[in-house]
Amino acid sequence: MSEKYLIGVDASNHSRAALAWGLERARHRGASVELIHIADDSFLSESVAFLSEAQVASEQMLANEIDYATNTLGFTGNITGTAVVGHPIAEIELASKHADLLVLGAHSGSKFAGSIFGTRAVKIAAVAHCPVAVIPAEQTEAGTGIVVGVDGSESSKLALAFAAEEASLRSQPLIAVYAWMPPLTPGLEYLWSEELVTAQQAAAEEAIAIAVAGLASRYPDLEVQREIVQAPPVTALLQVAAKADMLVVGSRGRGGISRLLLGSVSHGVLSQLPCTTVVTRAE
Template identity: 75%
Template sequence: MSEKYLIGVDGSEQSRVALAWGLARATERGATVQLLHVADDSFLSESVAFLSEAQKASEQMLEAEVAYARSLGFTGEISGSAVVGHPIAEVEEASKSADLLILGQHSGTRFAGSFFGTRAVKVAATAHCPVAVIPTVDATPNAGVVVGIDGSEASQRAIAYAAEEASFRGAPLIAVYAWMPPLTPGLEYLWSEELVESQRSAAEEAIAIGVAGLAERYPDLEVRREIIQAPPVAALVQAAEGAQLLVVGSRGRGGISRLLLGSVSHGVLQALPCPVIVTRA
């Protein structure tokens, strides 16, 4: 069965960059595409007339974006859904039947239909499938796929996803481990040769465990290991400048954690050095 990609559209330049990215990926992988436009009813009158006009406008927007998708030369299976409602809730519900949700970078506005920007962080936290957020910057040709490693279950899922992506693209997998020396309140960073060596050993062990088995599964995959002394978000953003893709793991959707994306995932989605995919449990 082919994969299904759900792409959020609103007619903006940022949205269309994400749409083009998603269509290109769908073409490469034989995936079907569903476009989704949500007219945000938070700022609309609850009268039947207003909601009816909002639905009509949403359908017109969707029709225009389907036509735009075809104008890009996409010949695969494409469908669309136009709704009026709360963007986060509507996207979460639609993501239940998708294999990948794709959104564009957006500065965020109060216009109906805009559910990108900071809302992309909330969508990534509540979605039922991996979420890709696409910036307007171009990737460097032959650049790698970057993944963050910290030894957690979330990062293990991210590594598996990133390895498959890198193998499919014929790109190197760049495994990044970031560390900072402990900070004691009221004191400077505590440095010693023993501390540095212990941190490096822990980093090398975490990366070795994280990439274990990849050579057997992807014999032609080049794996590069980078240990960076910097806060995790800064390290990943630096490593992913111009990359084809950056993959980070989420905490999952259990209890209150479904509303908390995590500081690292949140941080890279705010910076967006390249296309970012947040994997799910």
């Protein structure tokens, strides 16, 4: 059974960057595509007339984006669309239950901040039932390597599995990043002993070796690079991913209202988005 990609659209440059990325991936993977446009009803009148008008506008927007996907971008695969009026986060969470990958555009510092493709991308990544790919609006020349953060947790193991398969399929190196910091108060680095640093470095090397063990047998041609960075996790990942093609991070599954707490690392990298970033979930 082929994969299904759900792509959020709104005709902005940001969502069209995500649309182009998602369609290209679907073309290579033989995946079907569903475009979704949501007219946010948060500020709409609750009258039947206003909601009906919003639905018509949403459907027209969706039709335009399907036309753009097929006639401008030349996508010839299976493509459908859904246009709804409602709360973007709730509607996309529901739709993500039936998708293998959710693709969103993202940007910051613009008049669109807070839209479905702006800061809400962080909240959507927290509640989605499938991996979420967040695509920068403006990408410079393509980088190299699939970067993944590892720390031994179940969520990072899932992220590593996704990243390894991605790197293998793309014939790119897998770059596993382990970040560590000595347990000392910032500003007291002069108190670090050589023994402490050596022990921490050895523990980091052991942890990353355990994390990537077994990949060689499953992906014999995969190049695995290990990066041990003495820095906070977000800083380390942003540093290594600056010249990468993709960054993959894991997010713990949560229940109830706490699902909106994505996690400091995932939130941190999505807020700065060094490259295309995928958030995997451990339900």
